[in-house]
Amino acid sequence: MVIAEKIISGDIRAVARLIRDIDDTVPEAREVLKDLYPYTGKAYVVGITGAPGVGKSTLVDQMIAHLRKAKKTVGVLAVDPTSPFSGGAILGDRVRMQRHSMDEGVFIRSMATRGYFGGLTQSTRSAIDVLDAMGKDYIIVETVGVGQDEIDIVRSAHTTIITLVPGMGDDIQALKAGILEVGDIFVINKADREGADRTINDIRLMIEMDEKRYKDGWKPPILTAQAVFDKGVKEILGEIENHRKHLLSSKQMQSIFKYEKARNDLVEMIKDRIVSDVLADIIHSREFEEALQLIMERKIDPYTACDNIVLKKIKKGNK
Amino acid sequence: MNQKRKIRILVAKPGLDGHDRGSRIIARAYRDAGFEVVYTGLHQTPEEVVQAAIQEDVDMIGLSSLAGAHMYLFPRVLELLKENGADDIVVCGGGIFPEEDIPKLKKIGIKEIFTPGTPLGEVVNWVEENVKPRS
Structure with a gap:
């Protein structure tokens, strides 16, 4: 229980080491996770995904700044791919968020996929629990948006944000199944670029055509942003809050979410x-x-x- | 479950030094050797470097310096690691250093200094021989 107590009291070194042990599949880490489990379930988990280079890390950086202004504590898990050839990885998401490294209310951890394709590894899932137990109000999980099948994140996050940029393929892309179906919020970043209106229209069409999927009452909003200049970020946080209220709006919604999450975690x-x-x-x-x-x-x-x-x-x- | 320890390294450029080509190449070489490399980018204060190293739970910090401020920045990093009880993290440096500074840096605890022209294989081998992932 010694390690678990340190985590709950917010000991940064202990948290960092436990996440390392989880990643390295040290058997003792599992025991600590068992001790920590009763202290989890309080944080709000936001997932951010999208293709490389669309500005996920920059967006996360700005979101941290806004959440900190609102006196919320933030944990970030930034997942980057492991090289299939060497097993090594360059974890570079932190570059965009380094200005928060001296803030005690922010904990940022880079993780490598270590050969998983879903974008969210078992260890990321466990790391969410660790940051939750250490008392972070919000946990933001940024995952490599490599493909359209990347829906792992959805089942661990309360709110999933899909980030796009203008000019990434024609409207047929938006009809394809997969990643675009799982977003709770769509963000068109770098919206000053040519083709932003077209991208918005493509996504809107896709959402409108899928009306029955949104019968629970939440129709994903489409927002534009220029994360580098902090434009549109406040609105994104506003929609996250709206989605949170939506999830909490009824007992039924809450139990559906809990069931889905528990089922997925266990599977x-x-x-x-x-x-x-x-x-x-x-x-x-x-x-x-x-x-x-x-x-x-x-x-x-x-x-x-x-x-x-x-x-x-x-x-x-x-x- | 099979336990698999992987070496984690922070590559950082402290101070007002805008030359990061070298540190990027080193980061890439480490990746190709199978290490996990956390890259923090330019213009880091020693405080930021140390906090990142702790949050990322790295085994080693590689400090790059080409602007001549190493005699202030490197000792400061070591000092902060000690203050935070993290002086088990190996620190080495790469870049341009006057010859007379190298023994001084090693004396205060910088484990190794790599200067221009060092083959990448040598830099990688040094890590494999001198840095053990935390047990």
Whole structure:
């Protein structure tokens, strides 16, 4: 409990080290997370995603400034990609937010994806819990917006902001499924650039066509911003507040959110555990090597090999 | 669960020094060696460097200096690390230094100084040999 107590009292060193241990999958960190869990659930989590270079970090930087003016404490988790070749990473989101590093009400942590594709790793999820337990009012999670499938963030955040810039593909892009369907707020950043009106129209059309998805009463607003000049940031925070009120507006809304989050957290955790324990076990087994050999000699197809291995593993587990 | 420690390094440019090409190349070399590199950008005060290092829980700080203020900035970083109980973080420097300053910097606790012309492989090897991820 010693570490957990330090975290709850806001000890920055302890928080930083625990997040490191979580990232490095140190078994003891899991025990601390268990102790911390009762102290979580108080922070408001905002997710920001979008393609590289659209200005997510700059927007986060300005949001921190506004939230601090309103006397709110802020935790930031900035996720950048791990190189698939070297396993290393350059975590550069902090460059845009460094002016807040001396502010005791702000804690900023850069994290690498370490080979996950969803953009939000299990360790980011746990890190949200840590910042929550340390008492941050708002937690902003910035994730690599690499693709249209990046919807992980939604299930961990109360409010998800999708950041776009003018001129990123034609209106067909806006019809595609994926990332654009999950935004609670859309921000067109660098709105002074040519084509901003068109981008707004594309997004608006997409939202209007999807009317029944927004039957719970929240229709995503589309805002324009120039984050570098702090233009439009106040309005974004205003919409976050509106969305928060919307989520809290009824018991039903609250329980839907809680159920979805609990379900997703648990599914992801189990998935993670299966990958790290069961998969690792299989890959290091003789059977696996033998199956590989047979596939290479084309004596068996990979579908059958997979069935054999997995079914055997499951049966063993049931005994 | 399989525990996997990864070396984390902060690459920082303290002071009013606008030349960051070198530090970017070093950051890139560290990335290619499999380290996680937190990059803070230009014009950092020693206080900002140390706070970032603590929040990011790095094993090492690489300070870049090409503007001649290292005899003030480097000792200040070490001093602040000590004040914050974080003097287990290894600090080394890279850039342009008068020869007579190098032993002085090493004496106060800068672990190594890299000057222009050092091959990237050497810089990476030094980290692998001298920086251990926290156990």
